[in-house]
Amino acid sequence: MRRWGAVLLSGLMILVGFWAAGSAASAESFDPANCVAVSDQGLTAGAHRGTIPAAGVTDCLVLPTPAGARLDIWLPAYSTLDDVLDVDVVDADGTVLCHDWCDRLTGPTPYRILVSASKASDYQLTVQRTDQIAGCAELPQGAIGTTVGATATFSAARFGTCYAIPPDRHATSEIITAAPAGRSASSVWTAVYDSTGEGICGGYLESFDVAVAHCRLAAGQAYTVAVVGRPLDTSFRISRKDSSAAGADCRTPASTVVGGAPSADDVTAVDDVHCYRLTGGESDSFWTSVRDGTVEYAVFDAAGQQVADCSLMHPCRLTGSTEYRVFVWPASSTLPKSYLLDTWKLGRPGQTPAECPTVADPARQAPITGTLGGTSNAVCRTVPVDGGTKFQVRVTGTPYVYLFNHTGPSSQTAGYCRQDGVWSCALTGVRGDALLVISPRRTSADVPFRAEFDCDPAPCGTTPSPVTLTAVAPASAPNSGPVTLTLTGTGFTAGDTVRLTRTGSAAIPATVTGVSDDGTRLTAQANLTSVASGVWGVTAGSAGLANGLTVTAAPLKLVKAPAISGTVRVGATVRAVGAAWSPAAGALAYRWRADGVAIRGATGSTYAIPAALRGKRLSVTVTAKLANRADTAAASAAVAVGYGAAPAATKKPKITGTVKAGRTVKVSVGAWSPRADTYRYEWRLNGKVIKGATAASLKLKKSWAGKKLTVVVIAKRAGHYDGRAVAAAVKIKR
Known part of the structure; x- marks a missing residue:
């Protein structure tokens, strides 16, 4: 493949290109002589293979694709090149249009794909015009x-x-x-x-x-x-x-009675899908859940819309349709997969199932004991709720506790139950009746249990009036910008003053952006940019939470990676340049590395390269520091250290002594810069090397009389090329 340019790239995955969309690339990349043709029907024609021999080298591919077409470019799934390869699609003028996916190609043709990498790499990519896929x-x-x-x-x-x-x-x-x-x-x-x-x-x-x-x-x-x-x-x-309502071959569930027997089956093939059909009125509610988590499932209504985000973690409450189709398939290709599917009808507003007797005050309910399994897979009670009523359920054994209501759209676990020694359940803003359900989580074996109930406030069904703050979400946030906080409690109003406080720091005001109708949830936005990290208290009106929010030190955003300036060779002094962050760093620290290993004492912005590093790859890590922010490091590309410049003779060597047959002469090495460590000598007679004559002195043979004598002095310095200089020739006298 033809290549062009030596461009420093930053090893990002294919989703992020080297140029920003709309910018212009080098005109050299659009010379047809520098590009090779690639098919835009890669799904049938096959992948294009290429090799990037080194960082800074870019492959150019030319497309036959017309303007207006849609284009996808794929690396192999979960490729290790995701963090190495950059891909850009450009038009004939060099404008970057997109990276791995182009919604509509615009600008003049022909279009090009530019492939580059942060290191030497073999790669494959499939190019496909998605609005015209042929041969499938x-x-x-x-x-x-x-x-x-x-x-x-x-x-x-x-x-x-x-x-x-x-x-x-x-x-x-x-x-x-x-x-x-x-x-x-x-x-x-x-x-x-x-x-x-x-x-x-x-x-x-x-x-x-x-x-x-x-x-x-x-x-x-x-x-x-x-x-x-x-x-x-x-x-x-x-x-x-x-999977349509008319065409799906769906089974009838084993039972729709609350706690009834589950539909039990095995999935025996990787491409097998089972379907179950539920029917009822639009106001009816259904419980669906899959136990023994070796399968996954999804639910669709009569219109073909997927309803609720059902998963293996929690049951779903379905409502608003006259029909539901529940599809079950294997979670992995290890077969067979056995499952239990519960499909229980929970009733409708004002009409609860017979299996769920009403309890006026759960706190007065006697403990319930029993065994879940077989055809009795749930204990259900109808309980009163009034806005912020909370239920505590103490359960021995392994069942889970859920709280459902009959209002609102389909959802996953309409009521929030949390286990922290005691199950805590609440339906914020709901008034009327709700269903408190105890059910096994996954097992098909018998599950003995004992359950005791309580509620807050007591008696059940009353609405708390004091302003309280019980939780703040998220529990932690970085100090890199604004954060939206969700406060949970009671008695909130839009006029509440919300603040973040911490000893030794100025209070941070938060702007209230919303309050729920029942006053149990408040949202507010606070700007945390570069505030001190640590635990902050949160106050809302007269209520407060001492450990409301943990602020974490966020790293700075890298704007430009560092680079090494200067010739990287022995004896040279190079400099770290170009590193930039947002916001700007208050101070920079440097660490030079050879073959990835830190060099002792090399912590300045410049570095004089010693002979010991010849052949190693030199890089520099620059760490940005800013008050209250996490130290943020970025590394330059590594560059191989070359040989230093050869010593040069500032004063030429000279033959000394009486140049006469039978006498011994010597050579003065002259002067060299940089200084040589050692010297080697090659004596020559009439231009020919004298065998074995490699010392700084030479005894002249009688047979050499009348011939011309000279010597080559070779200056050697560690990590540098050898320097050479020739002494002036002299004639040997008899």
Whole structure:
């Protein structure tokens, strides 16, 4: 591949280019003689391979892509080159348009891709015009519960491929999966593009995970599935399944009674997906959760919209639709996967399930004991809440405690329960009835338990009136700029004065930006730029929290990396230059390194290079210091130390003594700069080297009479090239 320029780059991953978009690159990069042609159909044509022989060298690739096209450039999935390679796409005028993804190419053609690296690197990249992907095999559509699909095979020469979804052979909602085939662990991600090149959905996996994408597809439009992995001998199963309301083959759950038997099954193939259908009124609420976390799941409503951010960590409360489809798939390619799916109907506003009897005052409720498992997997009670009511539940055994209400949209654990020795549950701003549920977390075995209840304030159902401050989020924040604080408590108003206080420091005012209707949550913004680090108190009106916020010392933002100025060779003095941070550093500290190892005593902005460093790679680390901010270090690129300049004779050598056959002559070495450590000698007779004549003196043989004698003095200095000087020739007398 042809290359151009010696440009110092900063080893960023491909998502960050060397030039800012809209800036101009060197005109040399646009000379066709300096670029090679690359296909923009890399998913079918294969990856482009190249080599960056050293930092500062850039590959130039020329594209056939027209203006207006969309373009993606991919490195292998989870490539180690992410922190090494820089990629920029430029137009014919040198304007940087984008880096690894171009929404629409603008400006004059032809377009170029400029690839550079922070060190010598072999690389591969796949270039694909996403609004025109040609030559892809069709990805067959399968049904829920089947394993119809295709196998994508990658190798050292190919890490990308594509599949076509014809316009007349897809549903309006589909699930697309990717999983390792066999036991070859690797990484892969998928992306689905419409005919305009717009990415509409996608997924990714690492090692033995299974990637799942939930895609809404427009009727009559073609789509393409791009699959990008790593250049290894691996293969993946790629499948798509009809997940629409009309086409999904969904089962009926084992039970919808609160605490009823779970739907239990095994997933036996990496591209297998199970579906369960729940039906009810729009105002009905359902509980869904998966136990024994070897699978993952997602929920879609009757309109095909994904509802709630359901996961293995907490159950979801579903409401607002007449139908839900719950899809379950393996969390990894290690099979089989067994799971338990709970799908319980929680009732609707004003109508609670028969399995959840009302308790007027939970504090007066007698302890509940029992065993969870089999067909009895939950204990449920209807409890009164009034704005800020909090419940404490003391549970022996391993069940979890949840608090649900019937208002608001679908959500993951509508009520917040926290375990800290005692389960603490609250529904902020909710008045009326709520459901307090005790349920096993994952196990399918029997779980004995005992539960006792309490509430605050007591009796349950009253609203606290004093101003209190119980928590501040986040618990810590860096001193690099403004931070939004969320205060939890009671009695907050928009007129409250919020401050941060710390002994020895000026108070920091915070601007109130919002208060919840029930006065239990307040948000405020405070500017922490370069304030003292440590623990700060937070006050809101008359309430306070002594350890409200921990301020951490933030590093400075690197604006420009340091560089070494001067010729890096033995005997030279070089200087650290160029380092800049925002905000500006108050002081700078230096540490010079050879082959990455700190050089003792080398802590100045300049450094005289000794002979011992010849051949090593010299770098300098500059550390920025600013009051209240974390020391922030940045390193220059390492540069190999070359030989120093050869000693030069300021006074030429001279042959001394009687130049006559049978006599001994000597050579005066003259004067040299820089000073030589040692000298070597080559005596010559009529221009030819005299064998063995390497001393500073020479006895003249009688047979040499009448011939011309001279000597070459070679000055040697550690770490420097050798210097040479020739003494004036003299004629040997008889």
